[in-house]
Amino acid sequence: MAQEDDQQADLSAGGARPVLYSFRRCPYAMRARMAIAASGQRCELREVVLRDKPAELLAASPKGTVPVLVDVDGTVIDQSLDIMLWALRRNDPEGWLQAEGATLDEMLALVAECDGEFKRHLDGYKYPERHPDADTAAHRAQGGLFLMRLDARLQDSAGLCGGRIALADIAIAPFVRQFAQVDAAWFEAQPWPRLQVWLAAQLDAPLFARVMEKYPPWRTGGRGVEFPPA
Helix, strand or coil, X not given: CHHHHHHHHHHHHHCCCCEEEECCCCHHHHHHHHHHHHHCCCEEEEECCHHHCCHHHHHHCCCCCCCEEECCCCCEECCHHXXXXXXXXXXXXXXXXXXXXXXXXXXXXXXXXXXXXXXXXXXXXXXXXXCCCCCHHHHHHHHHHHHHHHHHHCCXXXXXXXXXXXXXXXXXXXXXXXXXXXXXXXXXXXXXXXXXXXXXXXXXXXXXXXXXXCCCCCCCCCCCEEECCC
16 A cells, blocks of 8 residues: 555656556557657556446547546547657667567567467467357467467567567567466477567566556546556
8 A cells, every 4th residue: 555655646746647458368458658768768557457447538538448548638548559659759769669580560460460369379279168169279279370470470589570679579479478368388398499489578577566566456536556557
């Protein structure tokens, strides 16, 4: 409670800041928080309970998904990649927008593959109760084809687009994490050694731990917490 009170005091003293509606376990929100934290931008984070979405979130973005960023001038950004670019174009100390082996457009194209076909198979594999007619094994196999390609990209480099971590790695890792968690033993048994090492490194990074801190749900009339945490 003392830590939360200190954060509230810091937030009040800092004046108006962008508001970030987030949900801790959402992979889209994870990638947005990673970019904001890496950039050093300061926000008021409002943790959302997805089954009880606050009216303020729905007013800002009627689609009702997270993350949603409301800038101090009222501008609403409700796509996770756009939030990443919003933060990193202000400050990119890690050079995530400039991969050694790919242009930004090429990185975004790889992320689009993750968010499109791979995400569809991830959902069919992870949430069979939501897709009763889906073939779970087929979705796992099809998703595995994308992961096999990622493993091949890591053959001679530490990142998906070159010798260091860049935007594509940060944007894709939360979804690979979800896939791996469905059946961790199966994932570890696959012939993707480079991908497994890459994922472990992403999850062990201090920045990832920093953006995965737990916060109480935000309620209308209250204040969010300072993000990233000090």
